[in-house]
Amino acid sequence: MSAVLIDGRMYAAELSASLADEVEELAAAGVRPGLATVLVGDSYPAHAYERRVRRLAQKVGCHYVCEALPDDAAEADALAVVGKLGADPRISGVLILRPLPPQVSEASLYRALDPIKDIESVHPISAGLLALGRPRYVPSTPASVFHLLDRYLTESGRDPAQTYAQSNLVVVGRSANVGKPALMLAMERGATVVSCDEHSHGAGLLFEHTVRADILVVAAGVPGLIRVEHVKHGVIAVDVGINAIRDSPAGKVHLVGDIDTADVARRAEAITPVPGGVGPITDVWLLHNTVSAARLAQGIGASFPATEGLQLPAIC
Numbered sequence: 001m002s003a004v005l006i007d008g009r010m011y012a013a014e015l016s017a018s019l020a021d022e023v024e025e026l027a028a029a030g031v032r033p034g035l036a037t038v039l040v041g042d043s044y045p046a047h048a049y050e051r052r053v054r055r056l057a058q059k060v061g062c063h064y065v066c067e068a069l070p071d072d073a074a075e076a077d078a079l080a081v082v083g084k085l086g087a088d089p090r091i092s093g094v095l096i097l098r099p100l101p102p103q104v105s106e107a108s109l110y111r112a113l114d115p116i117k118d119i120e121s122v123h124p125i126s127a128g129l130l131a132l133g134r135p136r137y138v139p140s141t142p143a144s145v146f147h148l149l150d151r152y153l154t155e156s157g158r159d160p161a162q163t164y165a166q167s168n169l170v171v172v173g174r175s176a177n178v179g180k181p182a183l184m185l186a187m188e189r190g191a192t193v194v195s196c197d198e199h200s201h202g203a204g205l206l207f208e209h210t211v212r213a214d215i216l217v218v219a220a221g222v223p224g225l226i227r228v229e230h231v232k233h234g235v236i237a238v239d240v241g242i243n244a245i246r247d248s249p250a251g252k253v254h255l256v257g258d259i260d261t262a263d264v265a266r267r268a269e270a271i272t273p274v275p276g277g278v279g280p281i282t283d284v285w286l287l288h289n290t291v292s293a294a295r296l297a298q299g300i301g302a303s304f305p306a307t308e309g310l311q312l313p314a315i316c
């Protein structure tokens with residue numbers, strides 16, 4: 001492997017340390033940020049993510065609550081939980097874990113969130129602010145992608161603003177939570193942006209675009225979708241995908257990304273591993289947004305800038 005492996009765990013550890021200090025400072029002012037997760041059903045990734053977030057919330061000193069509902073819960077019950085959390089003054093931020101069972105509409109739960117507690121910017125008002133380049137909270141996964149890229153570009157001796165302006169940046173995947181907000185952040189940074197999804201793949205257009213990317217962000221949920229022949233020499237590749245694979249029907253689960261790391265590393269300048277790339281930063285960013293929400297609720301003002309080192313619009 002010749003590419004640089006970008007170490008998300010190291011960046012996450014730094015962010016986590018500064019977050020713990022911030023929570024301590026807020027505690028001295030009598031404020032304790034509170035995170036609530038809403039977990040409906042038995043999905044393995046949702047439960048795994050809930051456990052990680054719970055551990056981190058406890059580690060940095062935030063109040064934490066998980067509202068778990070059974071797989072056959074009615075949408076009305078899930079909506080009632082979201083409404084209850086909106087009214088709870090101990091809760092600063094609410095995360096709705098995905099995937100939801102089919103009878104519970106993601107869009108309905110998102111609309112029921114209190115926008116001030118919408119730390120993933122999924123409520124229509126928050127998504128609109130993000131699209132206008134004035135996000136209240138930058139959603140955790142795309143924020144992590146660009147935190148990692150901004151840091152890597154700076155540490156490799158480049159000016160990030162200039163590099164983005166000169167880059168073709170391709171985002172594979174167009175979900176409301178990851179792909180679309182990643183496109184917004186890429187546009188804010190002045191990159192020339194291309195968005196591809198499953199339709200692009202179906203139409204045979206996907207790799208025609210990925211092969212032109214200077215910076216490639218992949219969030220499709222398809223293990224090993226991107227191989228060496230799909231990228232250009234010197235690409236900087238960010239793998240958002242987390243796919244749980246079993247070696248055999250009864251075998252151990254291991255996690256792989258959407259990029260075939262070893263293969264693409266033969267051509268890439270730099271690549272993020274799975275696990276250990278985007279994921280660890282995402283977890284910390286969610287808590288960072290929770291702390292920002294607690295500050296907003298108390299009128300204390302914004303915490304560390306969501307977009308380091310770049311001239312982006314302030315939190316509205």
Ligand code: NAD
Pocket residue numbers: 045141172173174175176177178179196197198199200201206219220221222225240241242243278279280282283
């Ligand atoms: P999603 O299923 O909501 O959306 C997937 C997107 O990828 C869709 O736009 C779809 O059209 C597109 N897609 C599917 N197959 C494709 C193909 N063959 N070619 C091109 N595009 C294709 O998923 P999501 O929530 O956006 O998550 C995507 C991946 O990122 C998943 O593996 C998920 O586990 C992972 N994820 C990781 C983090 C993290 O912190 N690292 C956070 C959230 C999600």
